[in-house]
Amino acid sequence: MARAASTVEAGDSAERILQILSESARLFATNGYDGTSMRDIAEACGISKSLLYHHFTDKDEIFARIALGSTRELYQFVFDRLPEGATPTERLRAFMVATGEYFQRYRWAWLASTSAFWSDPEQRRQKERMMWRDRYEGLVRTLIQQAIDAGEFRPLDVPLAGRLVLSALNWMHRWYKPDKGMPAPQIADAYFDMIFRGLRAE
Amino acid sequence: MARAASTVEAGDSAERILQILSESARLFATNGYDGTSMRDIAEACGISKSLLYHHFTDKDEIFARIALGSTRELYQFVFDRLPEGATPTERLRAFMVATGEYFQRYRWAWLASTSAFWSDPEQRRQKERMMWRDRYEGLVRTLIQQAIDAGEFRPLDVPLAGRLVLSALNWMHRWYKPDKGMPAPQIADAYFDMIFRGLRAE
Numbered sequence: 094m095a096r097a098a099s100t101v102e103a104g105d106s107a108e109r110i111l112q113i114l115s116e117s118a119r120l121f122a123t124n125g126y127d128g129t130s131m132r133d134i135a136e137a138c139g140i141s142k143s144l145l146y147h148h149f150t151d152k153d154e155i156f157a158r159i160a161l162g163s164t165r166e167l168y169q170f171v172f173d174r175l176p177e178g179a180t181p182t183e184r185l186r187a188f189m190v191a192t193g194e195y196f197q198r199y200r201w202a203w204l205a206s207t208s209a210f211w212s213d214p215e216q217r218r219q220k221e222r223m224m225w226r227d228r229y230e231g232l233v234r235t236l237i238q239q240a241i242d243a244g245e246f247r248p249l250d251v252p253l254a255g256r257l258v259l260s261a262l263n264w265m266h267r268w269y270k271p272d273k274g275m276p277a278p279q280i281a282d283a284y285f286d287m288i289f290r291g292l293r294a295e
Numbered sequence: 296m297a298r299a300a301s302t303v304e305a306g307d308s309a310e311r312i313l314q315i316l317s318e319s320a321r322l323f324a325t326n327g328y329d330g331t332s333m334r335d336i337a338e339a340c341g342i343s344k345s346l347l348y349h350h351f352t353d354k355d356e357i358f359a360r361i362a363l364g365s366t367r368e369l370y371q372f373v374f375d376r377l378p379e380g381a382t383p384t385e386r387l388r389a390f391m392v393a394t395g396e397y398f399q400r401y402r403w404a405w406l407a408s409t410s411a412f413w414s415d416p417e418q419r420r421q422k423e424r425m426m427w428r429d430r431y432e433g434l435v436r437t438l439i440q441q442a443i444d445a446g447e448f449r450p451l452d453v454p455l456a457g458r459l460v461l462s463a464l465n466w467m468h469r470w471y472k473p474d475k476g477m478p479a480p481q482i483a484d485a486y487f488d489m490i491f492r493g494l495r496a497e
Contacts (some may be wrong), residue, residue, distance in 0.1 A: 182495075192426065240494070247496045250485060257489055260466035261459050275455075283452060287459055291493025292442070293384075294449045 108143055110148055114162070117155045118201035126156060127177045156205075161218060163202040164225040170195045172232065181240035185258070188233060192262045193281030196270070204266055233258055258288060310434055314340055314352055316364070318405035319357045328358060331488030359420060365404040366427040372397045374434065375472075383442035387460075388487045390438060394464045399473070435460055460490060 117138040120129040131152055135145040149155050174191035175184045195202055234255045240246040246254075261284045269277060318339040322331040333354055337347040351357045376393035377386045398405055436457045442448040448456075463486045471479060 154426065160308060195313070215331070237494070244496055246494045247492075250487065253482065253485055254494060256466070256470065257463050257486055261462045263464035263469075264458070264466055267465075280455065283455055284459055287451065287456060287493075288490065289494050290449075291489075292439070292451065292456060292491050293446045294446055 099253050106148075109138075109140075109144075110155065111141075111142065113145065114155065114200060115116060115199075118159050118163075118199075118205040120166065121159070122201050122204035126152075157218060159202050160206040161222055161225075163199060163206040164222040164229075166199075167192070168225050168229045168232070171229070175236075180245060182242050182245045183234055183290065185233070185236045185240060186282065186289075187286045188236060189281040190278045193265075193276075193278035196262070196265060196269075197277035200266075200269075200271065207266060229257060230259060258284075260273055261288070308350075311340075311342075311346075315342075315347065315357065316361055317401075317403060319354075320361050320365075320407040323361070324403050324406035326348045328354075331466065361404050362408040363420060363424055365401060365408040366424040366431075368401075369394070369397050370427050370434070373431070377438075379481060382447060383438055383445050384447045385489065387435070387438045387442060388484065388491075391460065391464065391483040391487045392437060394478045395467075395478075395480035397478035398464070398467060399472075402468075402471075402473065409468060424442075432457060432461060442453075459487075463490070 103179075111113060113134065117129070117134050120133055120137060131145060131150070134155070135142045135151075138145070150156075171188055173190040174194075175187050179187070234251050237246060237249075237251050237254050237258075241248055241251070262281060265277060265280065270279070275283070309467070315336065319331070319336050322335055322339060326335075329352070333347060334353075336357070337344045340347070341496060351360075361409050373390055373393040376396075436453050439448060439451075439453050439456050439460075443450055443453070464483060467479060467482065471482070477485070
């Protein structure tokens with residue numbers, strides 16, 4: 094647990110843990126939490142069960158790390174990619190494209206945690222995830238408000254505009270097919286363009 | 296089954312069936328399919344179990360009617376509300392507002408069928424619902440294409456623009472609180488305005 098608890102691990106161990114999380118997320122999203130065993134995870138990673146248990150005490154610890162991690166890390170991932178000194182409009186575009194990048198890169202974790210988001214039996218864990226989710230939503234509202242203050246956006250209902258942006262991104266997992274059609278960051282960019290400029294002929 | 300199979304029933308019986316479907320949908324959405332019994336449904340409707348069985352042979356028949364019905368009837372409900380002779384832009388607005396109305400009026404059926412949409416074990420039923428869903432999505436694409444052809448919309452990726460519209464509407468059930476904030480048709484109308492005009496200052 095000591096090693097697994099921190100987000101960044103050094104060297105081989107970090108690589109191994111990322112591999113375990115990624116394979117586990119894929120298995121959870123495909124076969125469900127109950128349909129996935131520690132043996133399945135070890136096999137998918139091509140490692141022994143004892144090496145797996147060296148990194149994680151049980152399946153629930155892996156799941157918690159994916160579910161909580163993917164909400165917290167989404168926030169951090171997106172926040173780190175907002176260009177400093179750029180206009181609010183450009184920062185909102187970066188917010189959307191970064192979410193598309195995160196979705197594409199960690200799609201299994203996204204899927205696994207989305208299905209659990211509303212039904213996590215652990216109250217405390219659920220609360221912590223809601224907090225990161227709220228910060229993520231707060232970020233998009235701040236960017237929209239700043240764009241209005243800067244005269245780039247017209248005055249509008251900020252929470253609703255934020256929901257429009259997040260709805261477009263959140264619904265992607267229902268229809269997105271990797272290796273078919275546009276990559277997710279490009280979809281997010283096209284959405285930004287539509288939402289910013291609107292559909293009307295100019 | 297004979298009475299329950301048709302969408303429109305006459306008089307008292309039709310009212311009774313609507314009540315049963317509405318109470319069942321609420322129970323399914325709240326307690327899940329497995330957590331809801333025929334006894335629960337009869338009690339919620341204030342009727343005897345034998346009267347309930349007079350209308351529906353079992354719980355699965357009620358569920359199938361809700362799940363299939365709510366996809367097929369959404370299409371019909373929205374289609375019937377597109378104003379004839381109006382511009383494509385006005386028809387797209389009507390499409391969105393009607394979806395908001397349908398969502399608000401049949402919210403429990405919407406919630407019950409959304410949770411089952413991707414996991415219905417009945418292949419045939421799932422296929423039929425996908426067909427109605429595709430017609431519904433086809434309708435929004437047709438309206439967007441007509442708006443482009445009429446010079447009202449700028450040329451754009453029609454399937455993606457359709458997805459933007461549907462994402463906004465489909466994500467409502469995640470955050471919408473009845474009796475708090477705007478009614479759903481008004482939210483849909485505000486979304487239309489944002490998507491049509493865009494967020495940019497004019």
